[in-house]
Amino acid sequence: MSEFKIFNKSCYTLADLENSTIEALITDPPYGISYQNNYWDKDLPDRQIWNDSFRVLKEGSFGLVFSSIRLMHRLMVDLEDSGFIIKDVLMWAYLNGMPKSRNVGLAIDKELNIKSEKIGEYKYVQGYKKGGADNYKAKTKYKLTPSSELGKKFNGAGLGIKPAYEPIILIQKPIKKAKNVAQNTIINGTDALNLESTRIPYEKGESKVGHNPHPNGRVTANILRTSNFNDGYDKFFLVPKVRQKKDDYNFHPTLKPVSLMFHLTKLITFEKQTILDPFMGSGSTGVACAKLKRHFIGYELDSGYFKIAKTRIEKQNLITNNSIF
Ligand SMILES: C[S@@+](CC[C@H](N)C(=O)[O-])C[C@H]1O[C@@H](n2cnc3c(N)ncnc32)[C@H](O)[C@@H]1O
Known part of the structure; x- marks a missing residue:
């Protein structure tokens, strides 16, 4: 006991x-x-x-x-x-574990005041929820790709590896x-x-x-x-x-x-x-x-x-x- x-x-x-x-x-x-x-x-x-x-x-x-x-x-x-x-x-x-997510290419577009290109959309729920976006109130978010030359060069570059x-x-x-x-x-x-x-x-x-x-x-x-x-x-x-x-x-x-x-x-x-x-x-x-x-x-x-x-x-x-x- x-x-x-x-x-x-x-x-x-x-x-x-x-x-x-x-x-x-x-x-x-x-x-x-x-x-x-x-x-x-x-x-x-x-x-x-x-x-x-x-x-x-x-x-x-x-x-x-x-x-x-x-x-x-x-x-x-x-x-x-x-x-x-x-x-x-x-x-x-x-x-x-989730890596720190930030697409440096998109951040560069933003810094240069250039609109990134929309290439699709997805449903997003704050935090992980069982059943995914279907079971919870989800926001619609856009998939983007960099438009600027420098943004394209750094497209997908991030801030950390997966912990x-x-x-x-x-x-x-x-x-x-x-x-x-x-x-x-x-x-x-x-x-x-x-x-x-x-x-x-x-x-x-x-x-x-x-x-x-x-x-x-x-x-x-x-x-x-x-x-x-x-x-x-x-x-x-x-x-x-x-x-x-x-x-x-x-x-x-x-x-x-x-x-x-x-x-x-x-x-x-x-x-x-x-x-x-x-x-x-x-x-x-x-x-x-x-x-x-x-x-x-x-x-x-x-x-x-x-x-x-x-x-x-x-x-x-x-x-x-x-x-x-
Ligand atoms: C990392 S969490 C522990 C979580 C735990 N392993 C669990 O499974 O729930 C650390 C905890 O230490 C508590 N804490 C911080 N300073 C403290 C102090 N001086 N005395 C007692 N607890 C403290 C925080 O409130 C927090 O809940």
Whole structure:
């Protein structure tokens, strides 16, 4: 059974938590890229929270911190300066990322005050909606091609490539020199990745590789995917991004898939250990913890998102000792 403590307040200082009492950190903090103009995503978190997290984690504890390609270097420096070791960077690969779309050729026409040529039209709905334009009030938009010479030269040129992964930084609070790995795991239950619970099973009929292939499958990789690309590459773990659904009460703009949080939670913890998420948003880490019989401590500043997290976590009937602050 899982125990939960969730706080509707700022995580800074983590004053509610004792030193060296928590076995893992899993969090998806603000990326500092003003994603969809969200007020809380203007800056990376202050380094203070990584100092606080370091304080409350046990020696040898692992952490997984989501980040953005553009600013992960800064976050990694903050984590390292707070005392953590950078162990790896996992790559959450998905196929449905959208490139920044801007046809530079058309922008040049506009700059030169030259009308681009209409070559067709299409229906457009703000954001992705299931069923496409047919089921929603759609605007008619024109397909254009550049008219100016320079516009033609740069027709189709854009501002970015398709983003198809998010980095997740694997960190560890170092163990003190006086102890070896086994001694630390015996005392703290940390310093060991749960590789057995996250093996990727072989597919039916697939030939097993290596001298002594493990019957339960391969060790999980640092590229995560759940379904096949059908491209002949090794088996990874791919999780598609979650779409907000029209009727869904969860409107958090950066909601993470529970199946992804499930895998990550399994990877760095064992049953009955406690996971901290200082930036829990709509509570996806907490939902995974409930399903996996892990204890969970979460903070969320925004009361709208906090309510969603509370509802989602309460839906998991496993909660026995549930504390909401
Ligand atoms: C990237 S989102 C997390 C989304 C989450 N992974 C989910 O699946 O819903 C980051 C969250 O951190 C929250 N936040 C920002 N600053 C905070 C602070 N000082 N204390 C607690 N939460 C904070 C934001 O309101 C936002 O919901």
